[in-house]
Amino acid sequence: MTPTQLRAFASVVRLGSVKAAAADLGVTEAAVSLHVGQLRKELGDKLFTRTSSGLAFTPGGLRLASRAVELLGLQDRTVLEVRAAGAGRRLLRLATTSLFAEYAAPGLIEFFADRARDLDVELSVHRSRDFESLLLTRSVDATIGPRPATTEPGVSTTLFLNYQILAVVAPDHPLTHTGQPGAALLRSQTWLLGPAAAGDAGVIPQMLRRIGVPEERQQIFQSHAAAVEEAKRGTGVSLAVSFAVAQDLAAGTLAKVPGRAVQGQGSWNISILAGKQAPSAAEEMARFVTTPRATQAMLRGRSVTHGRFKPAIHVTLWS
Incomplete structure (x- = not known):
């Protein structure tokens, strides 16, 4: 079972067809089918069948889909952490709403980064409905925004302001x-x-x-x-x-x-992976953001230039 095979299967699950997955990955449909076929052979499971309404996944296929996303996210996270560790630094990937990014994030991040000199912060703006998916796929380490209507068992959410x-x-x-x-x-x-x-x-x-x-x-x-x-x-x-x-x-x-x-x-709430699955920097942020000093920094809105952070904060307001 290789990352390439898992990435192909995860794309099929996410997009609903081999054709769409091939276009998304920039490969041929035959290549995607080959990777899926290798997984079927190795695991002894059909994973999914084609129906008139689309793909129908077996219980094993659904289990693999969940695990594939987890493993691929862990791989991406490991690459980032190894690179940061090689430079003697840690990285906190923080996803927020545009409202928080503009009004409260500058003061919070500057104050937090001043306390942790070995930490780089990467800030991105997303729709709040995508937050849990970003966390569970380990695309980000923490999210800040409105409290989600439902919370996955693997996610811990705390109200702070x-x-x-x-x-x-x-x-x-x-x-x-x-x-x-x-x-x-x-x-x-x-x-x-x-x-x-x-x-x-x-x-x-x-x-x-x-x-x-x-x-x-x-x-x-x-x-x-x-x-x-x-x-x-x-x-x-x-x-x-x-x-x-x-x-x-x-x-x-x-x-x-x-x-x-x-x-x-x-309300603004911070969410991280539960059960010690979150990176140390995310756990530190989740504790720090509830403190009175963090609240003062957010309300004060201290001016921050993007160049203060390495890597620079990347904010896309229309993502």
Whole structure:
């Protein structure tokens, strides 16, 4: 049983056909079929059969699919750890939502990295619905985002920070003079939003669905800060984390839109593999992120340049 065979089989399982797996791996269909055939012969199991509705997997095939993903993830992780160890360093691969990456990650990571001088941090932004899969395949070491609706037995999740989302506008915006606006008036506004609004989970998409804001009234910017800056110009309504706009509200450069409909409560949770399966750096982060000093660092939002981290933090807001 080789990594190449397991990778071919895992692709067949994930994509549902040998043809799609071959295209994904950049090889011929015959090569994928050969690898699957070798696994069938070695394991003495058909693994799957073709039906009119697609592939039907045997119990053994399903067991192999799970184990293949685990083994391939472990292989990738081992390569990274060996390379880091050769340089005398550890690597923490952290996946977060765009909201956390922009508002809280800089302060947290700078403070955490200052405490662990042998540690490199690699930050990436993903949809929260993909977090458990990323963990279980060992594509990342820890995830930070909203609490998952269901938690796999092999994943440990800890709540560490609640936050509030507010609707904000320029001080002279009409919504500041109308009392508590109704749903119809809110739906007629131009909404200036960050990348979080493009997701399908989290407090901001939930608020937009609750109000019923039509897509044609939404303008999504490449960062949440850019959306808030546009709101300061009086062109629309933005949704922002309360601690990030506290100074603007106090200074009067922004005003809060009144009403419960335009307020939301969210939470940030850290997830790692359970049962001592997580790398030491992930376990350290899971402990550290719940401390008062970590909370202060996140709320303070200390300025961090990407060059501070080696390897540099790679953030893709539209992944």
